[in-house]
Amino acid sequence: MSEYLKARYGSADFALPDPLPEAFRALLDRRVARRYRAAPVPDALLDAVLAGAQSAPSKSDLQQYSIVVTRDAAKIAAVAGWIGSMPWITQAPVFLLFCGDMRRGQRVAALHGREHANNNLDTFLNTAVDAALAMGTAMTAADALGLGTCPISYVRSHIEKVAPLFRLPKGVYPVAGLTLGFPEERNAPSPRLPASVVVHRETYDDAALEAALPGYDALRPPAKPRYPEVHGAAPQGCAWSENVARQLSVPERFGFAAWLRTRGFDLA
Amino acid sequence: MSEYLKARYGSADFALPDPLPEAFRALLDRRVARRYRAAPVPDALLDAVLAGAQSAPSKSDLQQYSIVVTRDAAKIAAVAGWIGSMPWITQAPVFLLFCGDMRRGQRVAALHGREHANNNLDTFLNTAVDAALAMGTAMTAADALGLGTCPISYVRSHIEKVAPLFRLPKGVYPVAGLTLGFPEERNAPSPRLPASVVVHRETYDDAALEAALPGYDALRPPAKPRYPEVHGAAPQGCAWSENVARQLSVPERFGFAAWLRTRGFDLA
Numbered sequence: 001m002s003e004y005l006k007a008r009y010g011s012a013d014f015a016l017p018d019p020l021p022e023a024f025r026a027l028l029d030r031r032v033a034r035r036y037r038a039a040p041v042p043d044a045l046l047d048a049v050l051a052g053a054q055s056a057p058s059k060s061d062l063q064q065y066s067i068v069v070t071r072d073a074a075k076i077a078a079v080a081g082w083i084g085s086m087p088w089i090t091q092a093p094v095f096l097l098f099c100g101d102m103r104r105g106q107r108v109a110a111l112h113g114r115e116h117a118n119n120n121l122d123t124f125l126n127t128a129v130d131a132a133l134a135m136g137t138a139m140t141a142a143d144a145l146g147l148g149t150c151p152i153s154y155v156r157s158h159i160e161k162v163a164p165l166f167r168l169p170k171g172v173y174p175v176a177g178l179t180l181g182f183p184e185e186r187n188a189p190s191p192r193l194p195a196s197v198v199v200h201r202e203t204y205d206d207a208a209l210e211a212a213l214p215g216y217d218a219l220r221p222p223a224k225p226r227y228p229e230v231h232g233a234a235p236q237g238c239a240w241s242e243n244v245a246r247q248l249s250v251p252e253r254f255g256f257a258a259w260l261r262t263r264g265f266d267l268a
Numbered sequence: 269m270s271e272y273l274k275a276r277y278g279s280a281d282f283a284l285p286d287p288l289p290e291a292f293r294a295l296l297d298r299r300v301a302r303r304y305r306a307a308p309v310p311d312a313l314l315d316a317v318l319a320g321a322q323s324a325p326s327k328s329d330l331q332q333y334s335i336v337v338t339r340d341a342a343k344i345a346a347v348a349g350w351i352g353s354m355p356w357i358t359q360a361p362v363f364l365l366f367c368g369d370m371r372r373g374q375r376v377a378a379l380h381g382r383e384h385a386n387n388n389l390d391t392f393l394n395t396a397v398d399a400a401l402a403m404g405t406a407m408t409a410a411d412a413l414g415l416g417t418c419p420i421s422y423v424r425s426h427i428e429k430v431a432p433l434f435r436l437p438k439g440v441y442p443v444a445g446l447t448l449g450f451p452e453e454r455n456a457p458s459p460r461l462p463a464s465v466v467v468h469r470e471t472y473d474d475a476a477l478e479a480a481l482p483g484y485d486a487l488r489p490p491a492k493p494r495y496p497e498v499h500g501a502a503p504q505g506c507a508w509s510e511n512v513a514r515q516l517s518v519p520e521r522f523g524f525a526a527w528l529r530t531r532g533f534d535l536a
Binding site: 005008009016017021022023024026027028030032044045047048050051052054055056057058059060061062063065066067068069070071072075099103104105106107108109111112113114115116117118120121122125126128129131132133135136137139140141143144145151153156166167168169172175176189190192193195197198199200201202203204205206209210213240241242244245246247248249250251252253254256257260267268 | 312396407413434435472508510516535536
């Protein structure tokens with residue numbers, strides 16, 4: 001088991017059950033796949049992934065999300081073209097769009113003659129969480145079935161074009177896309193921040209963050225610099241924390257709330 | 269395999285691979301556990317669940333979430349007391365609070381001498397999605413390790429008390445709690461809306477919703493009526509769609525955005 005923990009955390013000083021159950025080992029070994037074989041995904045496998053996704057937990061059992069499935073290479077290419085920096089998306093034989101969906105609840109309320117009184121930020125959060133839980137479960141299902149996936153949050157960078165492409169009505173918005181196909185190659189597992197930074201015991205305490213960053217940065221190979229056009233080139237690549245700082249210092253998707261308001265979300 | 273699909277969808281007309289891989293079967297058979305044995309969760313198992321949670325995917329690799337772990341029965345009882353309607357929470361030997369965390373990115377930007385320029389609704393969504401993905405993965409990990417869980421979104425109904433209890437600083441908010449323990453009993457699987465309602469092919473189309481509701485309602489045992497004090501009693505229980513309409517017609521957590529603004533979130 002220790003090889004999975006070393007890949008993920010750079011250390012193996014966890015006291016875990018041995019042997020690890022297979023489903024748990026698979027979680028620790030989760031990776032994204034950004035290269036796919038040309039083979040199409042059979043209907044049965046796609047249906048299985050979708051059934052897996054629907055098994056995800058859902059806030060108050062409300063199931064406030066939708067999944068739009070496309071196998072249309074032209075649509076997938078359009079999304080990839082808008083994003084620009086991820087041409088490999090066009091290789092994926094299937095693209096799933098996970099959407100927060102307030103509309104279904106509004107329709108169900110209306111069908112029962114009741115007013116929908118929850119067009120607020122809490123419902124927006126609930127729809128996002130439901131969509132995220134379904135997407136994460138779809139990823140686990142796909143892995144278990146020999147498929148590969150990669151989540152694409154950048155669909156939200158082009159939301160004003162992506163939403164009409166999939167004819168999303170008011171009350172429905174994309175949380176993320178997910179490419180799906182037989183993996184030609186899986187990425188290496190992404191190392192994760194040490195538990196001392198992410199996990200807090202009894203009360204929140206992030207005093208360990210600053211001291212932990214150099215070790216975590218060292219664990220990760222230097223990556224392509226974010227926003228070189230703003231922050232300058234970095235021919236040797238950037239460490240994780242420097243890239244986080246680079247990315248978060250440039251406003252991204254700052255029109256998201258305004259767009260959502262045009263699509264029926266009060267966000268109050 | 270068909271028994272899992274019957275429990276989840278009321279039909280077994282899916283063409284799925286046979287035999288199903290174990291990790292996939294476990295997803296289809298996912299259930300919540302609301303009764304726990306008194307036995308404590310050993311540290312090794314808790315660490316394993318947390319390591320599983322951290323293996324979740326994360327938007328742009330930013331890991332904008334935190335998990336606060338408590339084993340303090342008094343704290344768990346305080347949360348259960350505020351919620352009121354879920355006394356079984358006090359049985360759980362461990363309670364995990366999954367939080368969206370904008371603060372870590374703000375600190376990392378500052379450590380690199382850069383301004384954090386993404387205090388906006390998109391970042392709020394990203395933090396919620398990261399926390400949800402970690403929680404969903406923790407649930408799958410716990411199931412694989414013989415533990416049981418139940419997500420508690422109602423922590424947000426008492427956010428002004430829950431956040432200080434766990435000393436959440438500005439920039440950090442609860443998405444959901446998760447009870448964790450050895451299950452005394454697992455619930456039956458929750459049947460899910462038919463794929464014809466949740467899954468859309470090529471473009472969004474929910475024309476099938478109204479016709480699908482009676483069949484779905486029939487699949488589910490009548491449940492405790494939501495908000496009888498507002499909508500009146502329902503001694504025979506309510507079908508799913510009626511309870512959705514009941515719940516969504518009463519404003520819930522309508523102060524959430526206002527509270528978040530007091531905690532450093534611009535939500536712009």
